[in-house]
Amino acid sequence: MTHPAIAVWNIRGFNNPDKVFCCKNLIRDHNLDILCLLENRISHHNLSDPWFNMTHTVFDNENSYNNFQLSSSGRIWIKWNSGNITFKHVFSSDQMITGTIVYGTQPPFLLSVIYASNTFEGRSLLWDDIRKVDPGNNLPWVVMGDFNCCRFQNEKIGGTQIAASRLAPFNSLVFDVNLTDVPSSGNFFTWYNQRLDQPIYSKLDRILSNDKWFDVFPSSSYNVLNSLISDHCPLILKTNIERRNNQRFMYKNYWSKNPEFWESLISVFALPSVGNPIISLYDKLHQLKVIIKGKNWNSFNSIKLKCDELSSQQLKIQMMPTHDLISPHQFSLLIADMIYLFLFSLQ
Template sequence: MKILSWNVRGLGNPRTIYRLRQTLKTHTPQMVFFMETKINKIQMERVRRRCGFINGIDVDPNGSRGGLCLTWKGNVSIMLQSFSKRHIDVLVDDQNNGQQWRFTGFYGSPYAQDRDESWNLLKSLRRNEELPWLVCGDFNEIMYGFQKKGGIPREERRMEAFRNALEDYRLMNVGYSGNWFNWEKRNLPKTNIRECLDRGVANVNYMSMFPEATIQHLVHSTSDHCPLLITTNKEESRSS
C-alpha cells in the first residue's frame, strides 16, 4: 500500500489543487492524509472527488487555521476509531496480507506552549499495543538540534519531551529517503530556516509486519512542507 501524508497549507487555490492532482497521479497512493486544508468539509469533499477519492473523513478547520482529511480508494477498507482537530485514527484491513493494522494521521500543535497537549493526545491514542501501528504527519517538533538549520536553536527540553513521548509510547522512526529537511521557511539565504517536522513513527509490530516499509520526502512547490510517501513494500516503491 502507498500512503501520502502532506501538510498542504491550504487547498482553496486552483493552482494548488492542480499540483495536488499531478502529485497523486504520479505516485498513485491508495490513502492520503492532509493537514492544514483550511477549507470546510463541503469544500474538502469537492476537492477529494476532483482528485478521484470518493471516501473520506474530513475535519473542519478553526477559522482559517487547521483542517484535516483522510481519504482512500474504494479497494481499501477503513474503520474510523476517533478524530479531533489534531488527529484521525483508523483501522486498516490490509487485503495484501489479510491482516489489520492502525493508522493515525497526526498534526501536532504549531504553538510551543501547546506541545504537552499534543503528546498527551498521542498518549491517549496508545491502546491495543499488540496491533501494528503507524503514526504519520506533521509533529511540529524536531528530535535533535541537527534537524534544524538556521534561526534560533531549539530548546533542549522541548526536543527531549518529544523524544521521551515517542519512547514512552514505544514508537520508533520508520526512516526516510530524499531531502534531509522537509519544512522550509523561504526567506533570504541569511534568514532561511529548514527543519525536519514531518515524519512517520511506528511500533515494533508494524515494523515486523512491513519490514520493507519506506518513507520518501517528495519534492514540493505549493507548500512549505514536503509530502511524505509511505510504501509498505519494495515493489510499490520501485513503481512510484
C-alpha cells in the first residue's frame, strides 16, 4: 500500500516570496500531497487578508489547518491538496497538530506534526500531549517535525556536548508510545547554525512511526534534502515502490570469475555513504544491480552464445578433410574452452 507524499520543513518565516516559491518547487519536484510548514512567523490576523492567502497558496486545490491562535509565532501550518487528501483535526496545542488523513482508498492514518519548544520545560508539556493522542496499534501513526532536541549524543557535532539527562525525556516518550525512527536517506544532520567559525550540526528534525504504520506501509522512508533557504532541511516522506521485473534478479556464482564484476562492485562501494547506513547499502546494491544488468555477461545467455560459437567451430572442423585438420595444440585449446564453459554452466 502507499501513503501520500508528505513533507515537513522548518521554513523560518513564510512571509518571504522566495520561500513561497521554494515551497511550490518542492511540491512540484516531489509530487507532494501534504506540506507541513513550521516556524512560519505569521500572525493569525494575516489569514483574514485575501491577498495574503492568495500569494501564500502552494497547492492548486489547497486546504489548510494551523495553530496560529495558540501561538504568536505561527508555529505550524499544514497545507494539503484537497483533491487527493481529507484531513480531520483531532488535537492541537502550541507545539503540535494531530489529525486523521484519508488518502483515496488507502487505510486512514494519524498524522502528528511537531514544532517543539526550544526549552527543556516546554518540551515536557509536548511529550505529555503526544502520549494523549497515541492511538496504540489500532491506527497507523506517523509523527514528524522539529523536536528541538536529539535522541543520541552522536546526533550533534560542535558546541556543548548534550548531557545524557537531557536526552532521557524524549527517549522515554519514544519507548512509552512504541515509536520507531523511520529509515532515512540523504543528509544525516537536519540543522546547521550557519557559522563558519564555530559550526554546529544537529539532527533536530525526524520522522517516527508506530508498528501499525510499518505493517501497512512497510516500504516507507524519508529523504533529508539540502537546507536551501532555511537553517533546517526539509524531510520528504514517501512510499518506495520498485518496479518489478518479470524475471527475478539473482546473484550468479560465475560472476566472481569475471574481472569486470569486481571492477563494478569496487566502483560502487568506493563511493561515500550518506545518511542511514542501511538505506545507503540498499542504494549501492541497487546501483550495482543496474550496472550488472547492463553487461553482456550478466546471465547464462553469454555462456550459451559462446558455446554456440564453439559448436559452430567444431562442426566446421568435423567437416574439414583429414589432411586439413587444425594442429593438435589448437584442438586442445578448443576442447579445454568447451569443458571450462560446460563446468561453469553447472554452477
